[in-house]
Amino acid sequence: IKVVDKNGPLVTAPDEVTISADPYTCTATYEVPPPIVIFDCSSEVTWTVDYQLSFPGGQPTGVWINDNVRYVGNKVFIDDLPIDSSWIRYTVVDDCGNITYANNEVVVKDFEPPVAVCDEFTVVTLTTGGVAQIFATTFDDGSHDNCTDILFDARRMTAGCGASLTNWTTAVNFCCQDVGKDIMVSLRVTD
Numbered sequence: 001i002k003v004v005d006k007n008g009p010l011v012t013a014p015d016e017v018t019i020s021a022d023p024y025t026c027t028a029t030y031e032v033p034p035p036i037v038i039f040d041c042s043s044e045v046t047w048t049v050d051y052q053l054s055f056p057g058g059q060p061t062g063v064w065i066n067d068n069v070r071y072v073g074n075k076v077f078i079d080d081l082p083i084d085s086s087w088i089r090y091t092v093v094d095d096c097g098n099i100t101y102a103n104n105e106v107v108v109k110d111f112e113p114p115v116a117v118c119d120e121f122t123v124v125t126l127t128t129g130g131v132a133q134i135f136a137t138t139f140d141d142g143s144h145d146n147c148t149d150i151l152f153d154a155r156r157m158t159a160g161c162g163a164s165l166t167n168w169t170t171a172v173n174f175c176c177q178d179v180g181k182d183i184m185v186s187l188r189v190t191d
Helices: none
Strands: 010-012 017-020 027-032 036-039 045-053 069-072 075-082 084-094 099-109 131-135 151-156 171-175 185-190
Touching: 010 099, 017 027, 027 099, 045 069, 045 075, 075 084, 075 099, 151 171
Parallel strands: 017 099
Antiparallel strands: 010 036, 027 075, 045 084, 069 075, 084 099, 131 171, 151 185
């Protein structure tokens, strides 16, 4: 009588996870958790991973990728996962060479706020009518975001010229009563 193990390990993948894009890039580095082994006759199983990108709507593309999967000791990392969802495929092999696949989804989102950089000093010149409207982008000095374009709003922090100190707008107004004064302006950057 010969007893053989012809069944792959009984495994499941970890739950779906949402992670943030890395700072300064529009991709993520994901530390892949190990698969959950429920049962196998072998004393030990090994596992590898690859992944595939999703079409809009979350369906896999069908092309498995493993060239940016890193194995460091007993940890596995996937570098440069793009914004959106990707499917991770675990390939779990037991001592007898039986294979089981398990999949889970990883969603990468941009949770990194943009970096706001303000121009420290701006000189405003009034028109002959004694007013000026300065666009919020004028107060920018290199603001940036890791993934998307950015929008600028500004508001006065110093009262005057009938301006609101609480409303963010695309331009800030100045008038004759501001002449010779330092007027504080706040810049808001939105990705």
